[in-house]
Amino acid sequence: MIVGFALYPLAYEALLATPAAPFAEAFLPAITFMVVVLYTGLFAMSFDFISGYTGYLSFGHAAFYGTGAYFVVLAANGQVPGIPGGTPFMITLLLGAVVAGLLALVIGSVSFRLTGVYFAMITLGFAQVIYELIRSWGYVSTNPTEGATVSGDALAIGVPYVDALSLDVGRLTGESVENLLGLGIDLSTTVVSYYALGIVVVGCYFAMQRILHSPFGRVMIAIRENEERARAVGYPTYRFKLAAFAISGFFGAVAGGVFAAYSRSVAPDGTFYFLVTADALITTIIGGFGTLAGPVFGTLFTQGLEDVLSTESGGVATLLREGLPANVLEADLFGVSLELFVNTAVDGRAPLYLGIIFVLFVLFVPNGILGTLRDRLGGTVGKRLPDYLRRYRR
Amino acid sequence: MSLAPLAGAAPQIASLVDPGALLATGGAVDGLRTAARVLAEGIGKGAVYFTIAVGLTLVFGLMGVLNFAHGAVAMVGAYLGGLVLVLVVGANTGTLATILVFFVALALVFAVTTAAGSAMEVALIRPIYDRTPTYQILLTFGVSLIIEEVARIVLTLRGIQPNPQWQAPMGTAPDVLLGRTELFGVGVRRLYLFEVAIGALVAVAVWAFLTKTLYGLYIRAGSEDTEMVQALGIDxxxxxxxxxxxxxxxxxxxxxxxxxxxIWGPSVLLSIDVLLYAFVVVIIGGLGSFTGTLVAAGIVGIADSVTTWLFTTGIVTFPGLSEVTIFLLLVVMLIIRPQGLYGVEEVGGH
Structure with a gap:
């Protein structure tokens, strides 16, 4: 899986050089979209960490993503008291994540007295309050509804204070590497950002995986399955839930932080808003609720769909427009030409098809891609796949 | 039957900032008048909040389903109602006729969406009653996504921009409603009176539905104990x-x-806005409680108008004040009394 992610940019570049290029451009996600997969995937994982493993739907999870993103941007602009402007990104990222973890403790301490729909609603309420505050807070920038931008240098992922071991990220401001290790491979800024973000995401994935496989993680699952029994056995479930929520908020903020470093600007609608949580929810359900890697597959799926349907890097709409004969394009369809229909109903309309797929998943594949796959195989893919392959080899 | 030329119709938006509020300075009588006006506006806003929230609480009360497609349906209602008015009402249509058309549109839209809602329940929600409530939330949320995107596609195809408000339907509002009327010595915008009238109508209709019809009896019984109702042989x-x-x-x-x-107007963004405000009202009132929704709508409406007044007079310079207050009300209510003002403790399993 990780190897697949690591080799993808090279394979994509190679494919673009072949005659299959138009189709590859139309149906494979571009590297810019793969970067989005990384940070939204990490955010979805952090959402799944609390919602999928303890069963408490955190509808205000965007609050942590936004905290991480805003903290990084404000710290880079020297607007956070006590932190000088030039502090390395890795340190501000960690600090922002700690702040978000503390915020999760505060929100959780009152929210975990409730369960079910009420828990979802109170976390949503908190996130909306913060969203409205940030939207109107003049300190952030002169136009707070539009958000803030990083005014200084590029932010670097790596070892702080060691220039050789850190890489600047960003689509325009990032570093590009030429002739990597003398192998004759050039990496563009986007690809470098992709790998730099990838390192952070993989690190976070293993950290969360470790927590979930520890006794602590078993208690989280016990809370999901039967909280009263877990309490009866003697676990202080309230404290466990609170700790899990703080960890989840921490990683959610890391996702927000790397997003802010890559995009160099944050807006309330893209960070603190309800729909940010909703996106994580959708990808988590499609990928597999209660499986840590599932959300990444879900994000890959949804972002892939979005890339295929958008024209930014050549998608289905472009392919249709170029591939179909003119008389077909001008054919009448309820008073509008087919071309206009393609432009409006296909181009950038991913949420529609995503909504349909999402409803179908909820109805027929409630365990998501990875959950269903594991049910079929009878265990995690990594453990069961060799057996299956061995069976077919005979 | 293209709608494109109508999109450019002259916008007739009443000024959002109330000139009366700016004049209200000093003097006990003036203060009293301002208070009365703010209260009247609050009740007007409350009527709107009640109308958008009452359906949500009805569904939750009986079925325990939190319908996330509620806002999307309201958005569709706004567009369909606007469509009817724009098609029928011309420049020469009288005030009374316009209001009559409004009620016809109301009835028509209600009939169409009720049928669509029933079909949706049978086709999509019925198969998943035996799963956890989370899946009903997810399903209705997915439906809301689809409705929203289809609306965007239709609007774009017809040349009406999706995001900004579609001005044409607002242009059909009769002039009478745009003015103010003297009531107890204060000028109240007539639109608010109209909204209060509609809100009261909806409240009475829902109340009659709940207490006078057989289905109302099922709902009230079912929200107390669904299993017992089933045991009594009711489908x-x-x-x-x-x-x-x-x-x-x-x-x-x-x-x-x-x-x-x-303040609202038909726009695709209504979908999320209506949903969030309806949630606030329903939670404060108590999920599944009709009286609670009525009272909570009044509270939220008055809180909205008071904070709006505080901002427009410059006492508070924070622009997001009224939104923050409304969501804070939600959070505070959930902390001190999770079941809401009139809610039953067991509903929703908190």
């Missing part, structure tokens, strides 16, 4: 279908009411 599944349909229809009625309101 709860059929009642679910009817109630979900009516709840959806009421959402659309709320949408039609928003169509003439300059």
């Amino acid at each position: 709860v599944r059929q009642a679910f279908t009817v109630v979900f349909g009516v709840g959806t229809g009421l959402a659309a009625v709320g949408g039609v009411l928003l169509m003439w309101d300059p």
Whole structure:
């Protein structure tokens, strides 16, 4: 899986050089979209960490993503008291994540007295309050509804204070590497950002995986399955839930932080808003609720769909427009030409098809891609796949 | 039957900032008048909040389903109602005729969306009753995504921009409603009176539905104890279908009411806005409680108008004040009394 992610940019570049290029451009996600997969995937994982493993739907999870993103941007602009402007990104990222973890403790301490729909609603309420505050807070920038931008240098992922071991990220401001290790491979800024973000995401994935496989993680699952029994056995479930929520908020903020470093600007609608949580929810359900890697597959799926349907890097709409004969394009369809229909109903309309797929998943594949796959195989893919392959080899 | 030329119709939006509020300075009588005006506006806003929230609480009360498609249906209602008015009402249509057309549109939209809601319940929600409530939230949320995107596609194809408000329906509001009327010595915008009238109408209709009809009896009994109702031989599944349909229809009625309101107006963004505000009202009042929704709508409406007044007079310079206050009300209510003002403790399993 990780190897697949690591080799993808090279394979994509190679494919673009072949005659299959138009189709590859139309149906494979571009590297810019793969970067989005990384940070939204990490955010979805952090959402799944609390919602999928303890069963408490955190509808205000965007609050942590936004905290991480805003903290990084404000710290880079020297607007956070006590932190000088030039502090390395890795340190501000960690600090922002700690702040978000503390915020999760505060929100959780009152929210975990409730369960079910009420828990979802109170976390949503908190996130909306913060969203409205940030939207109107003049300190952030002169136009707070539009958000803030990083005014200084590029932010670097790596070892702080060691220039050789850190890489600047960003689509325009990032570093590009030429002739990597003398192998004759050039990496563009986007690809470098992709790998730099990838390192952070993989690190976070293993950290969360470790927590979930520890006794602590078993208690989280016990809370999901039967909280009263877990309490009866003697676990202080309230404290466990609170700790899990703080960890989840921490990683959610890391996702927000790397997003802010890559995009160099944050807006309330893209960070603190309800729909940010909703996106994580959708990808988590499609990928597999209660499986840590599932959300990444879900994000890959949804972002892939979005890339295929958008024209930014050549998608289905472009392919249709170029591939179909003119008389077909001008054919009448309820008073509008087919071309206009393609432009409006296909181009950038991913949420529609995503909504349909999402409803179908909820109805027929409630365990998501990875959950269903594991049910079929009878265990995690990594453990069961060799057996299956061995069976077919005979 | 293209709508494109109508999109450019002259916008007739009443000024959002109340000139009366700016004049209200000093003097006990003036202070009293301002208070009365703010209260009247609050009740007007409360009527709107009630109309958009009542369907949500009805559905939750009986079925325990939190309908996330509620806002999307309200958005569709606003557009459909606007469509009817734009098609029928011309420059020469009289005031009374316009209001008559408004009511016809209201009835028409209600009928269509009630049928659609019932169909949705049978086709999509019925198969997943035995799963955890999370899946009903997810399913209705998915439906809301689809409705929203289809609306965007239709609007773009017809040349009406999706995001900004569609001005044409607001242009059909009769001039009488745009003025002010003297009431107890204060000038109250007539639109608010109209909204209060519609809100009262909806409240009475829902109340009659709950207390005078057989289905109302099922709902009230079912929200107390669904299993017992089933044991008494009542087909709860059929009642679910009817109630979900009516709840959806009421959402659309709320949408039609928003169509003439300059603060809202038909726009795709209504989908999320209506949903979030309806949640606040329903949670504060108590999930599943009709009286609670009525009282909570009044509280939220008055809180909204007071904070709006505080901002427009410059006492508070924070622009997001009224939104922050409304969501804070939600959070505070959930902390001190999770079941809401009139809610039953067991509902929703908190």
